[in-house]
Amino acid sequence: MKSIINDIKTRFEISDIVKQRDNFNFLTCKKEQTVSLITHLKNIEGFSHFVLLTAVDWIEEGKFQLTYILNNPDKKIDIGIRTFIERETATMDSAHHLWEHVATYQRELKEMFGIDFPGSPRVDESFILEGWDDIPPYRRDFDTKKYSEETFFPREGRTTNDPTEYMKKKLYPDEEK
Amino acid sequence: MKKNNNNIFNWQADRSKYPELDKNGKPIVDLASHKYTKIWQGPNHPGVTGNMSLELTLSGDEIVDAKTHVGYLHRGFEKLMERRIYFKGLATSIRMCVPEADSNEYVYSSCVEDLANIEVPEMALWLRTLALEMARLQVLLRTVPGQASTLSLGLGGQWGMYIRDLILDRFEELTGGRVYHMFIIPGGVRGLLPDGFKKRMEENLKEVDEFVEKIEDLIYSNSIFKKRTVGVGVIDPSWVSKYGIVGPNARAAGFKRDVRKDYPYLKYNELDFEVFTATDSDIYTRNQIRKQDLITTVDLIRQILAKMPDKGELRAKTPNVLHWEIEKGETYQRSESSRGEYGMYMVSDGSKYPRRINLRGPSYTHAVSLLEKMLINANIADVHSIMVSLQTCPPEIER
Numbered sequence: 201m202k203s204i205i206n207d208i209k210t211r212f213e214i215s216d217i218v219k220q221r222d223n224f225n226f227l228t229c230k231k232e233q234t235v236s237l238i239t240h241l242k243n244i245e246g247f248s249h250f251v252l253l254t255a256v257d258w259i260e261e262g263k264f265q266l267t268y269i270l271n272n273p274d275k276k277i278d279i280g281i282r283t284f285i286e287r288e289t290a291t292m293d294s295a296h297h298l299w300e301h302v303a304t305y306q307r308e309l310k311e312m313f314g315i316d317f318p319g320s321p322r323v324d325e326s327f328i329l330e331g332w333d334d335i336p337p338y339r340r341d342f343d344t345k346k347y348s349e350e351t352f353f354p355r356e357g358r359t360t361n362d363p364t365e366y367m368k369k370k371l372y373p374d375e376e377k
Numbered sequence: 378m379k380k381n382n383n384n385i386f387n388w389q390a391d392r393s394k395y396p397e398l399d400k401n402g403k404p405i406v407d408l409a410s411h412k413y414t415k416i417w418q419g420p421n422h423p424g425v426t427g428n429m430s431l432e433l434t435l436s437g438d439e440i441v442d443a444k445t446h447v448g449y450l451h452r453g454f455e456k457l458m459e460r461r462i463y464f465k466g467l468a469t470s471i472r473m474c475v476p477e478a479d480s481n482e483y484v485y486s487s488c489v490e491d492l493a494n495i496e497v498p499e500m501a502l503w504l505r506t507l508a509l510e511m512a513r514l515q516v517l518l519r520t521v522p523g524q525a526s527t528l529s530l531g532l533g534g535q536w537g538m539y540i541r542d543l544i545l546d547r548f549e550e551l552t553g554g555r556v557y558h559m560f561i562i563p564g565g566v567r568g569l570l571p572d573g574f575k576k577r578m579e580e581n582l583k584e585v586d587e588f589v590e591k592i593e594d595l596i597y598s599n600s601i602f603k604k605r606t607v608g609v610g611v612i613d614p615s616w617v618s619k620y621g622i623v624g625p626n627a628r629a630a631g632f633k634r635d636v637r638k639d640y641p642y643l644k645y646n647e648l649d650f651e652v653f654t655a656t657d658s659d660i661y662t663r664n665q666i667r668k669q670d671l672i673t674t675v676d677l678i679r680q681i682l683a684k685m686p687d688k689g690e691l692r693a694k695t696p697n698v699l700h701w702e703i704e705k706g707e708t709y710q711r712s713e714s715s716r717g718e719y720g721m722y723m724v725s726d727g728s729k730y731p732r733r734i735n736l737r738g739p740s741y742t743h744a745v746s747l748l749e750k751m752l753i754n755a756n757i758a759d760v761h762s763i764m765v766s767l768q769t770c771p772p773e774i775e776r
Contacts (some may be wrong), residue, residue, distance in 0.1 A: 220491075220708060223640070248618040251709070254735040256724050269709055269737075273632075276639050282711060300750070301621045301742040313745065328448040328775045338456055 201225060201277050204245050207366040212237045216282070226280040234283040235293045238268060241279060244296055247272045250298070252307040254315045259340040262287045264315060268295075285315070312338035387720070396441050404441045406434050413441065416757075420449040424527075424761035427771040429744065435757060443752035445745045458734045460500040463563060464698035465490050466731065470721075471557050473736050474773040475519040476519070479512035480714040481721075481736075482561040487561040487642070487710040488723035488734075493703045500689025501565035506643040506683045508551070508560050509712065510674050515544040516715040517671040518585070520768055524664045525596045527762040528605050533596045540588050543581045548572060565692030575682050582675050589672060597665075606660035610763040611752060614658065620750070624668045624717020626767055630658040636713035648680050660766040667768075670715070702729050716740065716768045738773025745774065 205225060208214060214237070216228040229237050241247040247270035256265040268281045285292055294317040296303040306317040307327045314336035317323050326332065335342050368375070396404035396413070405412050419430030428449040434442035449769050452472055470485040483505060490497060497505075518541040521533075526534030545555045550734040552558035560567050577775040596602055614630045616622060627634050637645040637650040653669045655662045695701065703725040711720035721739040744767065751763055 224662075224709070226707060250621050251718075251720065252722060252735065252737040254722060254733070256733040265724075267707070269722065273639070278709070280707070299621060300619050301746040304741065304745050307401065327452045330448055337453065340459075342456075344456060344460070373547060 201275075204241075204277075204279075207245075208237065208240065211240065220280070223252060223277045224280070225278075226250075226282060228282045228284070231283050231285055231292065233279060234266075234268070235295050237281060238270065238295055239298060241270055245272065246274055249273050250302060251278070253295075253302060253307050253309070255315055255338075257287070257313065257338070257340045259287065264290060264313060266292060266309075266315070290315045292317055294318065294323075296320045312336055314339065390546065394600065396436060405436075406442060408658065412436060418760060419446075424764075426744075426764050426769045429769075429771040429774070431748075431752070431760065433757070433760070434567070434754070438757050440752045440755050440757060440760070443749050445749055447745075447771055447775045451771055454776045455734050455736065459730060462699065462729050463701050463731065464735070467559060467562060469558060469734075470734075472772070474714075474719075474738060474770050475556065475715075476770060477512050477714050478517045478557050479561065480712050480719045481509050481714050482559060483509060484710050484719060484721035484736075485723075485734075486561050486563045487712075487722050488708050490685075490693075491704070491708040491710060492723060492725045493563075494508045495554050495564055495693050495695060497565055497693055498690035500569075501691050501693075502607075502643050502684055502715045503685035504570075504691070505561050505564045505682060506645065506648075507678065507685070508558065509643070510681065511544060511548060511551075513576070513715045514585070514671065514674045514678065515541045515548070517667055517674065518544065518588075520715065520765070521664060521667050521671055522592055522596060524606070524660065524667075524762065524765055525599070525602055527765045528602060530596065530599060530602060532594055536588065536592075536595075540581075540584055543584060547574070547578055547581060550577070562692070563572065563698075565690075566692070569601075569688070569691065576726050578678065582678060585671075585675050589668065589675075592668075597668075601656045603661065605759070606664065606766075607657075608659050609759055610660040610663075610697050610766055612658045612747075612751070614656075616747070616750070620747040622717075622747060623739050623742075624713070624715075624768075625663055625670060626717065626739075626743060628652065628654045629663040629666045631656045632716075640711065642712060644681070644684075647684065648677055651678055660762055663766045700729065702727060703731075711737075714739070715745070716770065736776050738770065738774060738776075740767075740769045740771065740773050743767045744769035744771065 212233045213230050214227045218226045220226055243345060249271040251269040251271050253268050258265060263284045264287055266283050269278060271278045292315060303321045306320040307323050309315045310323050311327050311329055385600050396406055399405055405673045405740055414435045416433050417430055418433055419425035424699040432444040432446060433440050454469050455496050458469050470481045473481050480681055502681055518537045522533030522537035548558060549555050552560040612626060612630050617627050617630055617632050631654055633652050633654050638652050653666060705725060705727045707724040709722045711718050722735040723731055724733040726732040755763060
């Protein structure tokens with residue numbers, strides 16, 4: 201693992217290397233070099249299993265963190281690659297040409313976080329949400345409670361009660377006054 | 378269409394005329410030509426596994442294009458967990474795959490423990506291993522004979538459900554719940570084995586042994602089952618990396634991959650078991666691999682019950698769970714569910730709430746990109762058995 205990290209250090213601009221476990225490292229790569237790094241790890245270092253791609257919304261810093269986790273099934277090691285993109289523009293190079301299922305992850309990220317991956321197959325088709333017209337729901341500034349209250353008809357039995365007061369009223373109705 | 382040897386199971390479609398393929402190899406489908414039919418299988422259909430649907434384009438009985446549609450079950454769990462304290466998030470996490478909720482409990486708890494540097498006591502590790510294997514057993518008791526039910530051989534499936542119910546009785550005894558257990562919690566587990574549990578479990582395991590013996594004749598020697606599953610729904614070994622295939626689906630294609638062996642966790646490195654592989658990679662072989670997993674699981678439960686201590690500490694000391702703040706960090710934890718690698722990525726930001734949780738379930742790839750690929754050229758009658766053979770679980774796709 202150490203030799204792989206040392207090797208990619210010489211080829212790519214990587215930083216914030218964190219050894220999570222003996223066989224698992226996280227590192228940060230520049231946005232422009234990320235897909236090249238992933239390609240290098242897949243083709244040269246044997247990281248043939250693409251585990252996941254997801255995003256973290258660091259709204260305070262105006263950034264999205266994209267995390268790619270790759271696995272080398274022969275050496276039984278993993279690498280987590282972080283890359284940061286601007287929240288405002290939210291565009292990233294597509295990696296769908298490397299593994300077929302990457303396109304699904306990218307399609308979900310477009311829908312849920314509004315991160316675009318130009319050229320990725322069916323990236324603009326809705327995946328989980330249909331007819332969604334609000335901001336992408338997994339962004340931190342999307343308020344699920346407010347959305348539910350505005351969108352859905354309030355149903356009976358959904359009132360919130362203070363348990364002490366509620367039980368008091370129910371068990372000792374006469375004592376209330 | 379042409380038929381070979383007048384045998385309906387051997388016919389092959391004449392693809393020389395249509396559909397025409399574009400330069401990317403995609404079929405050009407003109408519905409107005411009346412050569413094609415578009416049908417939806419699901420979301421409420423006995424021939425799909427759970428709440429998802431397939432948009433199928435057919436030429437006769439043969440599928441020329443398939444698209445998976447999900448979203449019928451989206452409850453935004455990952456988002457909801459960002460608004461719940463770490464301890465409360467556990468109750469949400471288990472709902473991300475209903476049939477095997479214990480894998481969720483384990484990966485969630487193990488992420489929290491890794492981020493908070495908590496060491497789980499020995500006794501809890503054994504009990505966790507037991508709970509995970511019991512979960513695998515009850516799922517396989519449904520899935521293995523359930524494959525025959527997709528071909529209308531319902532007896533095996535119903536028999537399996539009865540035996541599964543006995544395992545759920547043991548779960549109820551151990552955890553208080555039948556489907557959702559919340560037995561594995563951040564820091565450890567909730568309780569010890571009840572008195573007489575080992576004896577009752579052994580009685581149930583004997584029934585499982587007998588069941589496994591009998592399904593050999595009932596299912597695997599059945600000529601219809603063989604006709605409909607041998608050579609059908611084949612996964613090309615070259616697809617395993619390309620589509621991120623894991624678990625029994627990868628093992629049936631010749632790849633010896635099992636998280637329990639490759640990245641030993643809990644007490645698996647102290648247990649003696651083999652990872653079985655095969656090469657035919659069709660529905661029949663995948664089912665055989667799962668049957669072998671079932672036998673292995675029964676053996677593992679016996680080993681765990683024999684090796685585990687009777688008493689011990691159940692839970693590591695954690696801060697007050699209502700005010701538990703975990704310093705900034707990130708982790709990925711995986712386990713081997715009955716469907717394959719089941720992982721969770723968790724990011725903490727120093728507050729009481731996780732910043733981000735992402736689940737990596739096997740169905741995310743198996744039921745979307747892989748299934749869409751496998752259904753091309755398949756017969757409409759085989760769709761259900763192909764889906765079941767991939768053991769898809771829609772809730773883990775849309776979390």
